[in-house]
Amino acid sequence: MTEIILDENDRLDWALKAFRRKVQRSGILQDLRNKRFYVKPSLAKRRKAAAAVRRRLRARGKRR
Secondary structure, X not given: OOOOOOOXXXXXXXXXXXXXXXXXXXXXXXXXXXXXXXXOHHHHHHHHHHHHHHHHHHHHHHHO
16 A cells, blocks of 8 residues: 655645655556456467567667
8 A cells, every 4th residue: 555654744745746656656557557457368468579579679779
C-alpha cells in the first residue's frame, strides 16, 4: 500500500505530488491497465515480442 506521511505544516499540493510520484514508481496504475482485460497467452507473447523489438530499436537509435 502506498502512503505518504505528512507533518502538520506540509502543503496539500506537495503531498498530492509526492503520492502520485510514489504510485507511478510502484507501477500500480500500469499493472491495473494491463490486467483490465483478459489477454490470450498467444497475444501476450506477440505483444511482449513487439515491445522487445521497440526497445531494441530505441536503444540502437540512442547509440548512433
